[in-house]
Amino acid sequence: MLPMSLDQYQVLTSMLAPALLMAATGSLLISANARLARVVDRLRAVMAEWQDADEAQRAELEAEIRSQRTRSGFNLRACLMLYLALAAFVATSIALAIDAFTNFALGPLPTITALVGTGCLLMASIYLALEVRMAIRGLDAEISMQMRQRPSGPKPGARA
Template sequence: METSADIHAVLAAMLAPAFFLTATASLLLSANNRLARIIDRTRTLLRELTAIEDPKERELYEKRIALQRRRSLTILRAGQLLYGAISCFVGTSLAVSIDTFTGHQLGTAPIWLASIGVLSMFAASLLLARESTLAVTAINEEMDHRPSRPTSAA
């Protein structure tokens, strides 16, 4: 028979994965929002590219599109790692409860699942940082190569 202390111990052991789940979900929401902005920007660049006839300007736009592609692939990989981390943290909570309430001894499975989840989060965070660098590179490049506008005489 399970005691109140056993139940509290299980709940406490499940609390850390719950906090990680919340943090991972926040990062995933941010990554998905960033991906949506990248897709919107890429669509705009592709639309503008069709009207460009100057070879140098066309090459510039193709480089911009290539950079957006790198950004989107980086975010995609980060998102995949974050979904993997969520799965690991849910698995950790399930393993802890199975270990405690069913009598099945899963040994170090909860520790491995939690460790893989944390490593996935870490790797995803590095990719998100890389994508931020690419985003700043993209905007700096666009500011450096913006078309000059004629000034009107007053």
């Protein structure tokens, strides 16, 4: 039985905050998984280039392969943190309902699970920021490599 001062609408209202955090976490998971898929695709493309490259190109491509592997590691850690955050927010929502039905017998448990979820979101955000930074560095390196391979003479059809 619910305490007199707490009805089912108050319980449902208190469960909305974790639900909103679950939705936000889900959106971040979709983004992180899409980024991971792009990293995997890029890694496969670089590996194909590596097989046909000469020794000088292989050294540059091996550096990019190492970078892509690090990026995928950041993405995997971010996904893990996001899944843990999602689980913590689900646990928070359930704990809030159970706490209301047991006359607040769980004490600070709902708050602790919410803090764990928020901490996991913070860690995931840090990992995703590190991955984005590596992506930009990789893009800069790729542009530099392409510019070095480009012939420096006049373009065909250009007037002298």
